[in-house]
Amino acid sequence: MSDLLTSVPEDKPMSLMPDEVVFRRGLAGRHLRGRVWKIFFMMAIVLALLSLVALFLNVVNSAAGLIVVQYNIDPAEVVPNGDLAAATAEQLAAGIVEYEPNRALVLIRDNLSSVPVDQFSASTMSQILGTHLYPESAADKTPRDLEPEERAAILAQNLSVDVMKQFISDDIIGLNVLETHSLFESIFDRAAIEEHFAAEFDPATTRLEFRLWLRPSFLTSGQSSDPVLAGIRTALIGTIWIVAITVLVAFPIGVGAAIYLEEYAAAFGNINTRFGRFMQWFNRFIETNVRNLAGVPSIIYGLLGLAIFVRAAAEFTSGRFVGVTDSNGRTIISASLTMALLILPVIIINAQEAIRAVQSSIREASYGLGATKWQTIWNQVLPAAMPGILTGTILGMSRAIGETAPLVIVGASTATFLDPNGPFSSFTALPIQIYQWTARPQAEFRAIAAAAIIVLLVLLLLLNATAILLRQYFRRKLQT
C-alpha cells in the first residue's frame, strides 16, 4: 500500500500548481476581493438611489406648505370658496362688478373699447364694443346706465379669465403672501409656525393657510407676475408643441438615415473595386461622425439653430410665407427643428443598432421568396427593429423635453402671455419657465418652480410609460 503511494509521484510529472496551504490562503484572498467589489457596486446603487430620493424630497418639500396671506377683503366673499384660481369667468365678472362697479367700466374701456377715450362715457355700448359680444339690452345704453348684470355679462364674455383674476387679486382682494413655509417645516414644526404667526401677525387681516402649489388651476392658468396666480399653461402648451414637432421631424429622418446606413450603404460599396472601397470608407466616416454628434454639447446646437433656423431661414420659420406677420424667426418651429437636430444622432444610433440586430435569417427568408429590398425592409426589418427604434426615439424625446440651453439661444420668450397657437408662434417652455422662477428671490416663486418641476417629471414618466407600452405591443406582435 505505502509502496503504491510513493510510487505515484514517480510516473506523474511534478505538480506546478500551488500546494494545499498556499491554495487555501490564496482562496480566502480571492473571495475577499470579490466581496469588496460587490460592496462597492452596492454602494454605487445605494448612492444613486439616495440622490434620487433627495431630489424628489427636495422638490416635494417646496411644492406645498403653510403660507401667511394678507387680504383687504376675504376672497371667500368675492368668489366661491375663496379659490380665485379655480373660479369661472362668470363668477369672476360678478365679483368684480359687486366690489368695483366703476372699475369694471374702466376694464371695459381699457380692454374692449373701440372709441377714443374722451368719447367713451358719451357713446352707446354698441359703438364702444363694436364686434365684441354684449347683451342685447345694453346696446343703446351709455356705460353709466348699464345694469350690474350687464356689466358682468360684458366682462365675462369678452375678458380673459387671467386678466380678471389678476384684477381681483391685485385690486379687490389685495392678496399678498407674506411668508412661505416648506412642507416638512409645516408638518413637523407646525406648532412653532402657529406660535410665530400669533405673535407677529394680525388675525383680522392675515391668515395662516395650507397651500398646495401644485393644483389643477396651476396647470390651467397662464403666466403672471403674481406667484399665487401664476400657472404653466403657456409653457406646457409650448413644450407639447415643441416636442411633437421635434419627434415628427426627427423620427422619419432619423430612421431613414439608419435604414440607409445599415441596409443600403453597407451593400453599396463592392469591396472588389476601388470606388466601392472608397464608399465603404466614406460610410464608416459618416457613421463615426454621427456618433460624435451625439456628444456635442446642446448649446452648440442652439447656436446652430440660431444661425440657420432663426436667422437664415427666417422667411420660413417666422411663417411669413404663409402670411403670419407678427413674428420673427424665434418661433416654435425654429425651436423644434433645433431640437430635432439635437436628438437626431440618438435616434439614428439606436435605430441602426436595432436594425443591425434583426436576424439575417429573416432577411434571407424574405429575399428567398422574391422580395425586393424595400419589401424586405418594410415587411420584416422595420417591424422587428421597431422596439429598439422606439427606445431610441423616447430617449431623444426625453432629452428634448428637458433641454433648456438651446431654447434660450433660439429665443424662448421670457414673458409670453399668449398661448402658442401654431408652429409660427413665439413660445416659452417648461424648463425655461422653471429656470426663470428659480432665479427669482421670493420663496413663493421657488415653490411654483418646484410644482412645475413635478409636472415636467410626470410628463417625462408618462412619455416613457407610453413608450414602454408601445414597445411591449410590438414585441408581443413579433412573438405570437
Add this chain to the structure above:
Amino acid sequence: MTENGAHAFELQGVNIYYGSKMAVNDVNLMIPRQKITAFIGPSGCGKSTVLRSLNRMNDLIPGARVQGGVFFGGQDLYAENVDPVEVRRRIGMVFQKPNPFPKSIYDNVAYGPRLLGVRGKAVLDEIVERSLKGAFLWDEVRGDLKKSGLALSGGQQQRLCIARTIAVEPEVILMDEPASALDPIATQAIEELMKVLVQQFTIVIVTHNMQQAQRVSDYTAFYSIRKKEEQGGVENRWGILAEYAPTERLFTNPASEETERYIRGEFG
C-alpha cells in the same frame, strides 16, 4: 449548351469568390429537371456557396462574386438584364435553420404571394390551404392558422418554410441541409415530402448525411477541398466538384478513390 428540356441548371467553369478569397473553383455541372440532386462533401468545401449561386443569394453578401456561367433553362442568371428578384421568385430556397417569420402561419404562407401583388381573401385562403397541404402540414395546423409560426415544433417550422416557398409556385426548390437541425422523425417527414415535391419541382439539396443523399436523391455531386501552401506558411483552400454521377452509381461504383474514401466515412 445542351437541350433545355432535360436540364434545369447548367454550370460552366464557375468560380466563386468572397472578396479576394476563392471559395470554389471551376465547377461544371448539369442539374436535371424534376429530379433531386444532392450536394455532398466535407464541411467548408463550398456546397452552400454553389447552391446559393443558383438563385443569386450570394448577391446579398458584400464582396461575393461569381465568375463563369450559371445557366437556368438556357438563360445566364448573371447576365446584365436579369433581375435577381425574379430569379429568387422562380428558384425558391429553404434554409438549414427553420426561419419562419414572426407572424401567423397564414401570414407566413401568404407572404410570398402578397409580395407579388396577390390580394383578395378567397385567393389567398386557397393558396394557403394548397401550400400547407403540399407541405403535409395542413392537417396539423388547419384549426389555428392565426397561431405564430414560431410556436410550431422544429419539424413543423421547416415544413412551414417549405409551404411558404411553394406558395409562390417556383420551378426549383433549393434546400441547404434542411433536416440537419431536426430529429429523426421530423427528418423522415421532410424526406418523404421531398419525394412527393419532386413530381412538381426540381430539387437541389445540400446534405451532410450520406444516407440521406442515398435515400432521396437521383443524382449526387461530391465536392472536395484542394489546398495550396502560399508563401509565409498561409494555407489556401478552395472547393472543387470532385465527382458527379447518378446517386446509385456514385455510391456503388465511385470513379475516384477520393470519393470512395469519403463515402466510406474516412474523412468528413
